[in-house]
Amino acid sequence: MPPRSIHSLSKSLYIRGLQCHKALYLEKHCPTLKDELTANAETRFAAGNQVGDLARDLFPGGVLIPYVKGDFATQLKQTSDAMAFGKKVICEASFEHDGIIVKVDILRKVAKGWQIYEVKSGTALKEVYEHDAALQYFVLSGAGIPVTKVFVAHLNSDYQRRGELDLAQLFTVVDVTKEAKALQAGIAREIAAQRKMLGGKKPPKIDIGPHCSTPYDCDFSGHCWQHVPEESVFDLRGKGVDKFKLYRNGMIALKDVPLDLLNGKQRQQAETAAKKKVIVDRxxxxxxxxxxxxxxxxxxxxxxxxxxxxxxxxxxxxxxxxxxxxxxxxxxxxxxxxxxxxxxxxxxxxxxxxxxxxxxxxxxxxxxxxxxxxxxxxxxxxxxxxxxxxxxxxxxxxxxxxxxxxxxxxxxxxxxxxxxxxxxxxxxxxxxxxxxxxxxxxxxxxxxxxxxxxxxxxxxxxxxxxxxxxxxxxxxxxxxxxxxxxxxxxxxxxxxxx
The missing domain is CATH 3.30.420.10 (Ribonuclease H-like superfamily/Ribonuclease H)
Structure with a gap:
């Protein structure tokens, strides 16, 4: 197995790499360049933990494999022991295959094998959730675990509480087995590409783009966007010109954009910025x-x-x-x-x-x-x-x-x-x-x-x-x-x- 410090990956690292190889490289090699954690991000993480903890009650009586940072060996052994002892539900089950570590939110034993449940705090199924679940299928299958089904459990936005929580109504459980299997062919290639990139002496030359905020806001934006001036093309508001197209054509500062490329409120914004004025429609x-x-x-x-x-x-x-x-x-x-x-x-x-x-x-x-x-x-x-x-x-x-x-x-x-x-x-x-x-x-x-x-x-x-x-x-x-x-x-x- 490649050295864990450089080439090992986890669910979160793999997903980060899918979004942007440069972000993955910086996470591994230059983590101090991260932006400060915002209050919104802290709230989002707390929400994820709260939902994950509650979802375990969908299948009562499960055993929890506690997370200990850096000690994957113990978590792998505890998971193996729980399976050997006949535990039917294992929460935060840990597995490793080809240097990829995953923790399964809920692993459930059924007649012909095991079911994976990936729990999400969102209120709709997203494509990125399918990639997350697919990687778990890849790792467990590679580790010799027979996986019969893969599910994503997310919150049901239509559920309205009346008395005690009804978990069966609170969560929507979606079968993504077909989607997870369809993504298998590309996973090994993507892992190889990520590892090759991580072995480089410098981060890959990836410029800013829409991927900086899709599907997640990148926490290296402060580093990657530092060359963008305060009054830039990205300040343009409303419908109109493609801001990244302007950027790729060498127009970064707002003052560099020819007015004939803009119309409506965007043109008005550029004109008032150039003249530093206030307009009033009396x-x-x-x-x-x-x-x-x-x-x-x-x-x-x-x-x-x-x-x-x-x-x-x-x-x-x-x-x-x-x-x-x-x-x-x-x-x-x-x-x-x-x-x-x-x-x-x-x-x-x-x-x-x-x-x-x-x-x-x-x-x-x-x-x-x-x-x-x-x-x-x-x-x-x-x-x-x-x-x-x-x-x-x-x-x-x-x-x-x-x-x-x-x-x-x-x-x-x-x-x-x-x-x-x-x-x-x-x-x-x-x-x-x-x-x-x-x-x-x-x-x-x-x-x-x-x-x-x-x-x-x-x-x-x-x-x-x-x-x-x-x-x-x-x-x-x-x-x-x-x-x-x-x-x-x-x-x-x-x-x-x-």
């Missing part, structure tokens, strides 16, 4: 502002999601609101009031959330949200779960106006936005000295991760208090940002009129 902006009335509210929700529905009425990954911030004015240029709510951790927050929200929003108020479809979606879900509040919630929904519209529709646009209409880009582009930089929690993903951390800190009050303070500050910043942006819209309109 007539459309006036129409937007004219639809607002008082009391005027600025509303933002924070939510968490879980692959396993923790409470009744929830589906896998359904967004659960646990926090809101509400700024409001009773009249134009009037006093700015503020209300907020942050649920206690590890409890179902929905009932208190909706009751507090209904009490805090002034009757008949105009409600501004940034990208209102998100807040409206959560309100509709709350109305479905709490029918006695449906009428009041529907009245709120009917009064929601989307503050993203002036920026998404380019009624007003600054070159500093770099094509984005995200509030994280819009705010510093128009409000001097106000941004999310330096905040302990600076985006929705971090807020979600912070809430999950709070649930684990119920017995550590000091740390819990710090997280609450940071969460309240972040959500408050979102609604205060909306207040300032409305002021900017009015100021820009007034400046245009003079």
């Amino acid at each position: 007539e459309r902006l006036q129409e937007f502002l004219d639809q607002l009335w008082y009391p005027l509210c600025f509303l933002d929700f924070e939510t968490f999601q879980s692959p396993i529905p923790p409470y009744d009425g929830l589906r896998p990954y359904q967004q659960v609101p646990f926090q809101y911030s509400l700024h409001y004015q009773k009249k134009r240029n009037g006093k700015l009031y503020h209300c907020e709510f942050l649920a206690a951790p590890a409890t179902d927050p929905r009932k208190e959330f909706v009751e507090r929200l209904l009490a805090d929003i002034p009757e008949g108020a105009c409600i501004l949200a940034y990208n209102k479809s998100f807040e409206i979606g959560r309100l509709k879900e709350l109305a479905e779960h709490f029918p006695k509040y449906r009428k009041k919630i529907q009245a709120i929904i009917e009064n929601v106006v989307d503050l993203i519209d002036p920026f998404r529709q380019r009624m007003i646009y600054s070159w500093k936005q770099r094509g984005s209409h995200s509030i994280k880009q819009v705010l510093p582009a128009f409000v001097k000295g106000m941004s999310y930089e330096g905040m302990v929690i600076a985006d929705g993903g971090e807020a979600m991760e912070a809430y999950h951390e709070m649930c684990a800190l119920v017995d550590r009050p000091e740390e819990l208090a710090e997280l609450r303070t940071s969460l309240l500050a972040y959500c408050r910043q979102d609604t205060l940002a909306m207040v300032r942006l409305v002021e900017v819209l009015r100021q820009c309109l007034n400046n245009t009129q003079t």
Whole structure:
């Protein structure tokens, strides 16, 4: 067998190599070049572990082969012993063939052999899952294990919890035996190609491309994309030109792109970037502002999601609101009031959330949200779960106006936005000295991760208090940002009129 340190592969390494040989080389030879782990990535890994642990209960009574980093020999022996002792279900079963190590999520004994179950935390079958399962079939078959079936078990997005979890409904089990067998012919060739590449003195010359984020976001992007300038062709937003085609033709900086290659919003973006200017569509902006009335509210929700529905009425990954911030004015240029709510951790927050929200929003108020479809979606879900509040919630929904519209529709646009209409880009582009930089929690993903951390800190009050303070500050910043942006819209309109 080739030396493990260079040529050995695992499921995750093989899949990484399928996506990009360069990424696999860097993982093996230069792992320190990896990007820092983001809050979203941490949440995704945690979700995978949670789903994997729960899926073992699909077949109760199984034996678990514990993972010990670097000690594959013990895991191989424990698996072999479990099979020899007649265990019918083995979780995290370990096998090796031709220097390829795999751990099977669930291995199940049947009359004529063994069944492989690959567990995924996604809610649909993906092609990459089939490659993952196919490699396991390759290794087990090569190791002399008779495999009769290969399955992928993923979450069922239509499952809605009612009482105790129903695992048979929560998971969708798909037979991918045919697909796994069809991929066998190419596996040995791909393994050989990966090993040959790994034996090289330098990483392969693979340029950036769509593969950097398909099927997974690569954690070497910071290294591979470091030559791309801040204002690049990849900042172009919306439909239009193929950005990678421009890049391959030598156009990397946005200023290098001839305007006649662009149209619509992309051309507008390039022109404003070149001239470093702000554009204002006075007539459309006036129409937007004219639809607002008082009391005027600025509303933002924070939510968490879980692959396993923790409470009744929830589906896998359904967004659960646990926090809101509400700024409001009773009249134009009037006093700015503020209300907020942050649920206690590890409890179902929905009932208190909706009751507090209904009490805090002034009757008949105009409600501004940034990208209102998100807040409206959560309100509709709350109305479905709490029918006695449906009428009041529907009245709120009917009064929601989307503050993203002036920026998404380019009624007003600054070159500093770099094509984005995200509030994280819009705010510093128009409000001097106000941004999310330096905040302990600076985006929705971090807020979600912070809430999950709070649930684990119920017995550590000091740390819990710090997280609450940071969460309240972040959500408050979102609604205060909306207040300032409305002021900017009015100021820009007034400046245009003079």
